[in-house]
Amino acid sequence: MCRACGGGMAEGDDLRQQRVAKLESLRAVGIDPYPRRYERTHMAAEAVGQFEQLTGQEVRVAGRIVGMRILGKATFAHLADASGRIQIYARQDVLGEDKYGLFKMLDLGDFIGATGTMFRTKTGEVTVEVRDYEFLAKSLLPLPEKWHGLVDVEKRYRQRYLDLIANPSTRRVFEIRSGVIDAMRRFLRERGFVEVETPILQPIYGGAAARPFETYHQALDRTLFLRIATELYLKRLIVGGFEKVFEIGKNFRNEGISIKHNPEFTVMESYEAYADYNDVMAMVEQMIPYIAREVLGTEEITFQGNTINLSPPWRRITVSGAILEATGIDLREYPTQRALYEKMADLHMKVGPELTRAKLIDHILSTYIEPELIHPTFVMDFPVEVSPLAKRKPDEPDLVERFEGYIGGMELANAFSELNDPIDQRERFVKQLEDRAAGDDEAHVMDEDFIIALEHGMPPTGGLGIGVDRLVMILADQYSIREVILFPQLRTKV
């Protein structure tokens, strides 16, 4: 039942057989259906755009046949290349009976190269009148239908190439994605950040609260983990004297798949010495509008029906302020886990009594506040228990200098003044180990090597992580993360 691999009773077998027969008849008359190269003079869009200068001149274009209208001894076809489409016109009296006969046998999906002169048809379309043409690649399987395109979501993801052929909007999304990463890199490099690469295979995973993927190295006979974050390696580089570093790459988390989560996802993390989280906030509210301007030409975007202005300054609220505003709960009046839990139970919030106070706060945030954060907002000052890598606020040691950046109800950025006190860091890890022992299998693990790095001294540092996939969702106005990942994770078909 495997189709693309060409076995037995394949889908469209009859259609495929017809095309294989055409392929064989091409070979029978000495034509190579899969030649090496083709030299073109113009892309489709160029040729159409430069028609005035090119009228009557000969051009060479190449592409996939996406439409054919055979009118007896003359045929119109549309050729698609990466730039767009161009119409070509073939006539029997120009090509001769044999070559024209083969032209009529072309199938939708075949690639050809055509040489001919530019003219305008009587309905006004710029067209190449074919003097000669070459087969460039025969296609054996039919393309999706031309009116409705390809709709079946599963097929769109599993056979993304069909989606890209049939739905121009899909290609646009991934052009935006490429532009976003390009602009982000340019922004950081212009500010003196150095791009680095750190290990994906790690003996100890860290930098986030998440379950890792586990793998095994034969020669070393040891378990390795796919990274869940780049954080701890990048901070080692700050210890080593790099003052501004960043990395763009995949993280891997062994968690459920949802509209906002893919097990592998792209993150940009940056670290800047001598900066704190206020400096990082200022950078984020410059960077995101910069990217939007570079890629979309505007700082005002539409996301799921909302018009969102990305220009600075962004709204800044504290965790406690946001909770007071959204739920009326003043955290200062409920300083203990028990008090807060009882208040939340009174308000009919669905939480269990076993959650820590920090997790209760987290629940209020994610349930009542985050979905409302449509316009760019920094939520600041988180409980220390959920932020084991962030520096405490000097006046409120139960809180840390940390912020999350939200747009469109989604967390896009997470940043803090990095904890550089190795003794405090060790205590935080120990606390995480206690949480782990108590059943929290996403708690951080101890990283002695990282603490040794900190003990050699790390300057004050502002760190940042940005979910690149989600940023692309916002800028390309896509509802699901699968729409911005070319090959999203799906269950394997047997």
Added chain:
RNA sequence: GGGCCGUUAGCUCAGUGGCAGAGCACCUGACUUUUAAUCAGGGUGUCGUGAGUUCGAUCCUCACACGGCUCACCA
């Protein structure tokens, strides 16, 4: 992992406890300026898979697979 919904031709979709349907695609024929070309003909199918109920199942029941949404968790 739980709940709900879905899976019918290459694609997009209708439909029924009693011979399986449409549009496009495809095949045959006509056609030398078409544009979703047109005209005349042709249905190309394991109705997701496997059991069960039934005289008879694509339809009803159960299990499974895959997908979507949603809940939980995270970025």
